[in-house]
Amino acid sequence: MRVVIARCSVDYEGALVAHLPLATRLLMVKADGSVLIHSDGGSYKPLNWMAPPCKMVELEPDDEEREQGVASVWLVQHAKREDHLRIRLHEVISDSSHDLGIDPGLIKDGVEAQLQALLAEHIATLGDGYTLLRREYATAIGPVDILCKDAAGATVAVEIKRRGDIDGVEQLTRYLELLNRDPHLAPVQGVFAAQVIKPQARVLATDRGIRCVTLDYEALRGQDDTTSRLF
Template sequence: MRVLVATCAVDYSGRLSAHLPLATRVIMVKADGSVLVHSDGGSYKPLNWMSPPCTVRVTPPSVEQAADGVREVWTVSAAKSEDQLVIALHEVLHDVSHDLGVDPGLVKDGVEAHLQKLLAEQVQLLGAGHTLVRREFPTAIGPVDLMVRTPGGASVEAGVPVRHVAVEIKRRATIDAVEQLTRYLELLNRDPLLAPVRGVLAAQSIAPQARTLAVDRGIACLVLDYDAMRGVDDPDSRLF
């Protein structure tokens, strides 16, 4: 990656036209070929940019441009359109290049896979005596996140001891999650070796509409405290 701090003016032409008057800015040229022009504000979003594939052509200024103080001109052209970014460099204050290597990508914390693993290890959050049957329990329409066995049919619905619990895990549960779990339950309750199976929707947050629909369909809701589950927070020590 090449990073320049430079006084420059920028003109963009193509599907629209835009002009950045003379000012000190950061110009980034990435290894993928993209060129981005940043100011000292506006958070992460550049003022203007050209996405790859594109080409960068560096030329000396015209007589008129040189008279205005331009030292060199960058013409960044898109490969698949007529879009063009023209950067007129007046003064380069800093110019450095670094090989950043291969980036491993963003590793998100608290994704559904993490929540599934933690709840499988702490299945007692579903109730005392519950035991894990398996994660990713297969059905004809896809796997249920967790299949759990109740302690000797201790849970009772409509006078019938419930033997198993199907758990669907989301970061934020919406109506779609309720519908998904409903379809799983319809299939699972056809299996005499499993039935009766009740459902639990477990999530870090549950939309009010999803909670209402879940309760109407006899599906329990469990809000997961991710920090407490991974041992970095003690709910009992909170003031509020």
């Protein structure tokens, strides 16, 4: 990895056209050739970048550029698309390279799959007498997260999201529409379960007769035995 601190201006042309005026920034050139341009703020997203596969060539500035104080020009061209990044370096403050090797990568725990597993394990969270039929119940338009039965024996389809958005309600609605055509299952009730449910999503769900349940990840996890933890 090469890390350069430099006063530079940047022009990107591809899916959109974008320009960065002259300022001091950090340029990161990764082993795969990708380039990131970071400022001293914002979040993890760079001001501008070029995704791999791409190739960087260092050019001599032309007369006009040289007159404006450009010391060197980096042209980063995407290998497959008509995307390129032109970085005009006016002053290089620091330039160093390090061999990082390949990274073992991130180990995660606690996303939607985990929520689904926990809720399946403690399906009574939805109500007394609820029993699990299946996780990832396959349908023609995709898998239903959880299929279960309520105390009265009626089928219930559960859609789980970390954030309950309107999209999730639409998805569940499509599942319910399909499931209710199956005489073996119908009538099927819907439950929209998420850690946070957006007001609009709640309104839409309620309007369609879908019950909303907010999930408490920590509480679900607390009920769980602690032997199967990663850490």
